[in-house]
Amino acid sequence: MHAPSTPPIISVSGLSKTYATGFSALKSVDLAIKRGEIFALLGPNGAGKTTLISIICGLVRPSTGTVTADGHDIQRDYRAARSAIGLVPQELTTDAFETVWATVSFSRGLFGRPKDPALIERILKDLSLWDKKDTQIRRLSGGMKRRVMIAKALSHEPRILFLDEPTAGVDVELRQDMWQMVRRLRDDGVTIILTTHYIEEAEEMADRVGVISKGEIILVEEKAELMRKLGKKQLTLQLQQPITGVPAALADFDLRLSADGEEIVYTYDTQADRTGITTLLQTLSEAGIRFRDLSTSQSSLEEIFVNLVRERA
Structure with missing residues (x-):
């Protein structure tokens, strides 16, 4: 017998959002987020990323479709669903005259x-905010304000954390701190x-990647599998002697000869078998073309x- 699979922590079904202007921000989106994963949602500006997050977090009402978060319907059981979620929005919105400690404590309440x-x-220390706990928000740098937003989102111990463009405009040090913290949270089951x-x-952090374009999810894939399936590989051969042209027997290969004739670059699918490389090397050898690296x-x-x-466009 197979062990029953764990139900997704977020389930989105048939989700659409059309605004009064007629603009269709989301079109029949289906998405399941696994419990305990880091999921990266990629898409160009205006693709619908923030609209999707806002609906899941209960901030925007969908036109059609359903969303459950940690087993709770986001519309029928809003309070329970929302209490499972922490959200770090793109915009920095905090009470400028409150202290860091008061703001984060209030958010928990x-x-x-x-x-x-x-x-x-512990949260403030994890985010290197402890020495700023009595400082008014308005006196903090942009990077420190971003840290406060994360602290607020974590204050009620959510099981789901949304980070909407979390490192936009922050320094490299904060970015590294943030990713260490994200890994710790994931290890704790968030x-x-x-x-x-x-x-x-996304390449460094994510377990799975979803791509959204023009309000539609065009792909969801394990990151490693995505790179294996869609990635191209290049084999670069540095030749011992320059050549003026590639042998005719290799005309069907995706080859590029450098301007000085000293380098051949072969581009191939990672899914393709190795016979292409074997044929390439064999044909070059038969033509008396040797490579040094x-x-x-x-x-x-x-x-x-x-x-x-x-491709989608």
Whole structure:
């Protein structure tokens, strides 16, 4: 017998959003987020990322469709669903004249959670905010304000954390701190959904990747599988002697000869079998073309993403 699979912590079904102007921000989106994963939602500006997050968090009403968060329907059982979610929005919105400590403590109280100074202290220390706990928000730098937003989102101990462009405009040090914290939260069983323009972050952090374009989810895939399936690999051969042209027997290969004739670059699908490389090397050898070195490189997630969106357009 198979063990029953764990139900998704977030389930989105048939979700659409059309605004009064007639603009269709989301079109029949289906999405399931696994419990305890880091899920990266990628998409160009205006693709519908923030609208999707806002609906899941109960901030925007959908035109059609249903959303459950941690087993609770976001419309029928709003309070229970919302209390499972922490949200770090793109915009920095805090009471400028309150102190860091007061703001984060108040945020916990909003969700009806009992006071827990030890927890607030731990969150502030984790985010390098402890020495700023008595400082008014308005006196903080942009990066520090971003840290306060994260502290507020974590104050009620949510099981789901949304990070909407969390590192937009923050320094490298904060970015590193934030990703360490995200990994710790994931290790503690928190599910993390992030939208980002920094695709290297998704490449480094995410377990799965979803791509949204023009209000539609065009792909959801395990990150490693996505890179294996859609990534191109390049084999670069540095030749012992320059050549003026590639042998005719290799006309069907995706080959590029460098301007000085000293390098051949072969581009192939990672899914393709190795016979192509074997044939390439054999044909070159038969033509008396020798190489002194070879190297391979693989597409980045960014290249895959750009190609996907371009194909869709």
